[in-house]
Amino acid sequence: MYETTYHRASSVDDAAAAFAKGKDSKFLAGGQTLLPVMKQRLAAPSDVIDLSKIKDMIGIVPTNNGIEIKGATTHYDVAESSDVQKAIPGLAYLASVIGDPAVRYRGTIGGSLANNDPAADYPAAVLALNATVKTNKRTIPADDFFKGLFATALEDGEIITAVSFPVTAKSGYAKFRNPASRFALTAVFVARSPSGEVRVAAAGASQSGVMRVGAIESALTTNWSASALDNVKVSASGMLSDIHGTADYRANLVRVMAQRAVIAAG
Amino acid sequence: MGVEGIGASVVRKEDRRFITGKGRYVDDVKLVGMTYAHFIRSPHAHAKVKGIDSSAALKMPGVVAVLTGQQIVDDKVGNLICGWAITSKDGSPMKMGAWPAMAPETVRFVGQAVAVVIADTKNLAKDAAEAVVVDYEELPAVADVRSAIKPGAVQLHPEAPGNIIYDWHIGDEAATKDAFSKAANVVTLELTNNRLVPNAMEPRAAVADYDAAEEHYTLWTTSQNPHVARLVLSAFYNIAPEHKLRVIAPDVGGGFGSKIYIYPEEMVALWASKKVGRPVKWTGDRSEAFLTDAHGRDHISKAEMAFDKDNKILGLRVKTHANFGAYMSLFSSAVPTYLYATLLSGQYVIPAIYAEVVAVYTNTTPVDAYRGAGRPEASYLLERMMETAARQLKVDPAELRKTNFITQFPYQTPVIMAYDIGNFHASIDAAMKAIDYAGFPARKAKAKADGKLRGIGLSCYIEACGIAPSKAVGSLGAGVGLWESAEIRVNPVGTIEVLTGTHSHGQGHETAFAQIISERLGVPISQVSIVHGDTDKVQFGMGTYGSRSIAVGGAAIVKAMEKVEAKAKKIAAHALEASESDIVIENGEFKVTGTDKSIALPMVALAAYTAHNLPDGMEPGLKETAFYDPTNFTFPAGAYICELEVDPGTGKTSFVNFVAADDFGRLINPMIVEGQVHGGLAQGIGQALLEGVVYDGTGQLVTASFMDYSMPRADDLPSFKLSHTTTLCPGNPLGVKGCGEAGAIGASAAVINAITDAIGNNKLEMPATPDRVWHAIHG
Numbered sequence A: 001m002y003e004t005t006y007h008r009a010s011s012v013d014d015a016a017a018a019f020a021k022g023k024d025s026k027f028l029a030g031g032q033t034l035l036p037v038m039k040q041r042l043a044a045p046s047d048v049i050d051l052s053k054i055k056d057m058i059g060i061v062p063t064n065n066g067i068e069i070k071g072a073t074t075h076y077d078v079a080e081s082s083d084v085q086k087a088i089p090g091l092a093y094l095a096s097v098i099g100d101p102a103v104r105y106r107g108t109i110g111g112s113l114a115n116n117d118p119a120a121d122y123p124a125a126v127l128a129l130n131a132t133v134k135t136n137k138r139t140i141p142a143d144d145f146f147k148g149l150f151a152t153a154l155e156d157g158e159i160i161t162a163v164s165f166p167v168t169a170k171s172g173y174a175k176f177r178n179p180a181s182r183f184a185l186t187a188v189f190v191a192r193s194p195s196g197e198v199r200v201a202a203a204g205a206s207q208s209g210v211m212r213v214g215a216i217e218s219a220l221t222t223n224w225s226a227s228a229l230d231n232v233k234v235s236a237s238g239m240l241s242d243i244h245g246t247a248d249y250r251a252n253l254v255r256v257m258a259q260r261a262v263i264a265a266g
Numbered sequence B: 001m002g003v004e005g006i007g008a009s010v011v012r013k014e015d016r017r018f019i020t021g022k023g024r025y026v027d028d029v030k031l032v033g034m035t036y037a038h039f040i041r042s043p044h045a046h047a048k049v050k051g052i053d054s055s056a057a058l059k060m061p062g063v064v065a066v067l068t069g070q071q072i073v074d075d076k077v078g079n080l081i082c083g084w085a086i087t088s089k090d091g092s093p094m095k096m097g098a099w100p101a102m103a104p105e106t107v108r109f110v111g112q113a114v115a116v117v118i119a120d121t122k123n124l125a126k127d128a129a130e131a132v133v134v135d136y137e138e139l140p141a142v143a144d145v146r147s148a149i150k151p152g153a154v155q156l157h158p159e160a161p162g163n164i165i166y167d168w169h170i171g172d173e174a175a176t177k178d179a180f181s182k183a184a185n186v187v188t189l190e191l192t193n194n195r196l197v198p199n200a201m202e203p204r205a206a207v208a209d210y211d212a213a214e215e216h217y218t219l220w221t222t223s224q225n226p227h228v229a230r231l232v233l234s235a236f237y238n239i240a241p242e243h244k245l246r247v248i249a250p251d252v253g254g255g256f257g258s259k260i261y262i263y264p265e266e267m268v269a270l271w272a273s274k275k276v277g278r279p280v281k282w283t284g285d286r287s288e289a290f291l292t293d294a295h296g297r298d299h300i301s302k303a304e305m306a307f308d309k310d311n312k313i314l315g316l317r318v319k320t321h322a323n324f325g326a327y328m329s330l331f332s333s334a335v336p337t338y339l340y341a342t343l344l345s346g347q348y349v350i351p352a353i354y355a356e357v358v359a360v361y362t363n364t365t366p367v368d369a370y371r372g373a374g375r376p377e378a379s380y381l382l383e384r385m386m387e388t389a390a391r392q393l394k395v396d397p398a399e400l401r402k403t404n405f406i407t408q409f410p411y412q413t414p415v416i417m418a419y420d421i422g423n424f425h426a427s428i429d430a431a432m433k434a435i436d437y438a439g440f441p442a443r444k445a446k447a448k449a450d451g452k453l454r455g456i457g458l459s460c461y462i463e464a465c466g467i468a469p470s471k472a473v474g475s476l477g478a479g480v481g482l483w484e485s486a487e488i489r490v491n492p493v494g495t496i497e498v499l500t501g502t503h504s505h506g507q508g509h510e511t512a513f514a515q516i517i518s519e520r521l522g523v524p525i526s527q528v529s530i531v532h533g534d535t536d537k538v539q540f541g542m543g544t545y546g547s548r549s550i551a552v553g554g555a556a557i558v559k560a561m562e563k564v565e566a567k568a569k570k571i572a573a574h575a576l577e578a579s580e581s582d583i584v585i586e587n588g589e590f591k592v593t594g595t596d597k598s599i600a601l602p603m604v605a606l607a608a609y610t611a612h613n614l615p616d617g618m619e620p621g622l623k624e625t626a627f628y629d630p631t632n633f634t635f636p637a638g639a640y641i642c643e644l645e646v647d648p649g650t651g652k653t654s655f656v657n658f659v660a661a662d663d664f665g666r667l668i669n670p671m672i673v674e675g676q677v678h679g680g681l682a683q684g685i686g687q688a689l690l691e692g693v694v695y696d697g698t699g700q701l702v703t704a705s706f707m708d709y710s711m712p713r714a715d716d717l718p719s720f721k722l723s724h725t726t727t728l729c730p731g732n733p734l735g736v737k738g739c740g741e742a743g744a745i746g747a748s749a750a751v752i753n754a755i756t757d758a759i760g761n762n763k764l765e766m767p768a769t770p771d772r773v774w775h776a777i778h779g
């Protein structure tokens, strides 16, 4: 690890100010992505600004039309929250299958979304649930937030303060783990809004990061059942291909995981 | 059996220190004035080193030195050696390319060191390493055997034309040809034995300390065999003479073979400690372990088996290409020859066998022995062959095996080995019963109704442990003897120290060896301590690998004990005024049979050391040494059966059951044996389902971290059902055979046989990832 200066921010404003002061600042939340990268000398921030102790950034708040998860809330807290389990069971389940217990105790929703690893779990939920990402500057709808592999709409120094999830009629998540990393080799989140709108998002599949799956959305809009997807074709073109999963295998997984997510959603 | 004697599942004495963080590993050693080494490693699989500019680095704060490959050559440090000479078919010796500890001219695999930075702290050494500029001229690379042996392929070493190290054979070619000409059926099989990274929990490390006043070196190192390290460092690498070099292998966190070898980093640390005049520490990180710890396996084989009309095996023909990586590691040459092809008879009567092995250089990490070393490759090939044959011949795979089992012992195979004893029917029957083999078709049908593909797979392995005798291995090319030594010191107060030349790095010797003493003397194991891993303390020994510690090292302990007991009985008889032949040892007492006269061990020991009243002419003291050279290998064997389900939608396998019936001879501590089997099975299953090294076409290691190299985790594994069928080994005084590698040797074939049974397609390579299995199902 290269030398760096650590700041523990006491508020969002404090964090933003500290960030602006540093030459090459980075926010730190759970550190589950940033710290390993720093330890391998692949990142050398001059200043590290810790968001994880900011009171306003921790917690889960039921709202009029859904649920709001503050930006530095850990995966563990989301998985264990009875509010989330009740309102959006698919989301609580998703948080419970991220990494391992140590990762879940520290890793945060804001860190995961800001990082936007193509194999991460949260982006699929945020996209399928049509959530809104709240920052210290604005609100960003899910459809505008994810910009490809490890890229988001966030500007330099912008802090995810919360993510707001609208109420949902049905939600389900099915993850096929990469056998080595246990990230998503391919995972699918299915959601149906109270008005019947179906949104389906797949993680770990596409070369351009988390994606919505139109063919599956339309099949499920007509018929919300696993069997409705029996003959849906998911194209392998544009899919990731690596030693763990070829493109055609991932295309198959998108369909099969979508079926299992529908079954999980009930 | 006493409560702590042979056969008791005593809790491991060493675990208190391990599980409370009190183990003392190499990286825990801290010396005054210690410096830290960081190696500069090649990012290319094949390149010329045209220049190294360390001027900027040398100006940085805290930098003590930057040492290069050229300096190590200039100082006449010897090249790395290979300790087993193999002769090709045509009578020519193996073709070994030079391997300097740091490359002065040419790098041949990604991660090979070209220079080392020595600095006051680890971080400063890393900073300075980034400032060293190495000028490489990239060369074309070959990363796999098939490309390496193509005509016109880039050549790695001028000594080895065509990148071929040797082209060796064993068995009777003519007799095998004849057997095939009489065959009613011939079964063929092509397969790959995937390359593995050992991944011991503790990475390799070294602390080297040169004492200029005494001209003496001390090396703390993560070694499975510190005496061999000392021998090689002095006799071949010319760094320090043996009497001026102390090698200490303290607590070591796993080895699996990868810590047998004396690696460049340990050599360089030792050499550098004299050069810089301060102690040097190097602790490898996980990335370095992936790149530089000797890898395991990596065979491509073609096999054919001939059967008569009654399904009796007539002959076996095997051709194997073994990938050695860029250099010949210490025992690499023996692994695909005498540790592999000699096991190709398996548990079967095979009248004629002919095997050819071609050893090939590639621009990859060197390959050497890894848990099982050659025997997993043999067992995997043979047991997949038996399953393939059963399907082709349309007979039950268990029946086909039983039809061909060896039942008469001793049995001389056509490939050197003389099996001393075994009962293969007993182990397969026990395994079949444990898994309810007969009930499988009904379970398969039920699984099918649930949309799952269920399969069952067998693997009947035999292996050879305690590689020996020294005379025989010497005649086959080994550069060392393979005996073991023990010294037993009974202290004046009757406590006992056992010095062994084996090394424990997770095996539990401190407990199991103490149990042997407890059994013989009737003393609690708390009275016994096991000393190992320090060349200044222990007489010469050969270390731990090939499941040799109990079969060879344990036998040496028994031999030394016999001497101690003989002397102690004389002392006791003298003290009790009895005849020596009337003395028996019970519960720590020396008794005169049939009387109530006795003397306790501490009193005998005290008498030996006070020497006030010893029999005439007896030397004082109670301390004996024995060197034990076995008469043969030992032959653990067993039957594993795996039942699993495949999810046709994803290709993912889930275990239903995994049973193991092993014959390890006498068990000293069944709990430790169980742990060894669990670990071995985990590694065998890991190879079958998860682990596999991948290089890209340019020789870059793709699976260079745990993000891509899939290690088995607890939830990847079933709850094993273990049992034992025992035939006592007639070749050693304990009747033991060794259990350290069996699981890794037998498990992978059982798993793959079960998957191919489930999916109805035999074309499947390891690791059988969900992707591969799904493609095997769906094309």
Ligand SMILES: Cc1cc2nc3c(=O)[nH]c(=O)nc-3n(C[C@H](O)[C@H](O)[C@H](O)COP(=O)(O)OP(=O)(O)OC[C@H]3O[C@@H](n4cnc5c(N)ncnc54)[C@H](O)[C@@H]3O)c2cc1C
Pocket (backbone or CB within 6 Å): A026, A027, A028, A029, A030, A031, A032, A033, A034, A035, A036, A051, A071, A072, A097, A098, A099, A100, A103, A106, A107, A108, A109, A110, A111, A112, A114, A115, A117, A119, A120, A121, A122, A158, A159, A160, A161, A181, A182, A183, A184
């Ligand atoms: C062993 C292991 C296994 C894992 N498995 C999984 C898995 O299965 N699925 C999965 O999805 N993830 C997995 N992860 C990643 C984990 O979920 C991380 O928690 C997540 O990627 C990053 O969150 P963090 O809070 O740790 O962020 P950090 O590592 O602290 O930061 C990550 C990045 O986000 C930025 N950042 C952090 N918080 C904010 C914020 N509020 N606003 C703006 N920028 C911010 C940081 O500056 C940094 O660039 C795993 C990680 C590990 C170590």
